[in-house]
């Protein structure tokens with residue numbers, strides 16, 4: 311449990327920064343967020359947010375599988391409420407199949423598809439959308455409960471409302487992305503795909519940041535964590551904030567370029583490594599400025615080059631700073647998964663695993679920034 315306000319008057323007064331009565335490691339932890347009043351029932355709220363994070367990551371993974379199995383354009387309607395139910399009769403299956411037959415994807419890529427083949431791709435997209443609705447419930451119902459029972463301080467109530475807005479926006483962007491695949495193309499726009507993926511990473515970031523602002527329940531637990539952090543910091547200095555931000559921004563850029571690789575099927579060409587069809591760079595590399603965003607060979611080359619930059623940066627961070635080694639290890643593992651994905655020409659399992667690795671690396675990079683802010687505030 312969080313310290314009892316009767317025992318620690320500064321908690322009740324929300325004056326955590328100058329808190330002489332809290333035990334030292336806990337006061338150090340709380341001083342990082344002096345403006346944030348801790349919620350009542352912090353453990354329950356943390357568990358709720360962890361559950362939302364888990365469902366978000368599951369949703370992203372199903373999204374990756376949906377794309378990798380080319381299932382994303384199988385549902386042609388946008389029915390936020392009625393779409394909760396899959397077709398329940400043969401007549402309904404035939405109706406949605408007929409709608410799919412009007413798409414360019416059916417005419418140009420899947421002409422002659424049987425109803426059974428259609429049902430296979432339908433289910434992935436259906437599960438993706440169903441999880442999207444489920445996450446709405448997992449966020450909104452507990453949020454309203456905590457709000458009504460006055461367990462959320464103002465900042466957390468606002469943060470929760472922001473999360474709900476972000477989730478709603480993601481649904482709209484998802485539909486906007488799907489629509490781009492209906493008009494004379496067989497796949498969605500890779501630029502819209504990258505916006506959809508970036509927004510999903512923004513939701514992950516928001517959840518991690520909020521969770522980290524909520525003190526862990528027990529005083530003893532916080533003391534152990536505080537002591538451990540202090541012991542680790544004695545070995546190496548905390549990374550400068552600017553460097554931590556630069557690292558995070560480079561990871562974000564890599565995620566966007568990765569989405570372009572995925573969206574242009576750039577992982578299906580140049581499946582040799584480290585060369586590109588025997589050349590150091592693809593022959594068409596940056597032939598025009600447009601190639602930067604639209605040419606699959608150039609996009610894949612940039613994805614590889616940025617991975618080298620990230621690993622190089624990871625080596626420097628690991629050598630100099632606390633937590634740098636975690637970043638380097640995450641980067642290396644992600645790079646290796648990426649190379650395997652490429653050499654095997656993007657099978658579903660490895661493609662989805664590579665997305666999972668990107669989420670893990672992103673959370674590590676985000677933690678560098680949060681730790682930098684923590685140290686910055688503690689020093690100031």
Ligand code: HEM
Pocket residue numbers: 374378507561564565566567568569571572573575576577583613614617620641644645646647648649651652656661662664665668671
């Ligand atoms: C080290 C940092 C890296 C990060 C953060 C990263 C991140 C990503 C992300 C976010 C995607 C899109 C995944 C999706 O939407 O499902 C992606 C796709 C991809 N990446 Fe990476 N990647 C990294 C390194 C590499 C490396 C070194 C290679 C190979 C040399 C590679 C090969 C690929 C391929 C082939 C795809 C397309 C997969 C697909 O079509 O689903 N990546 N990457």
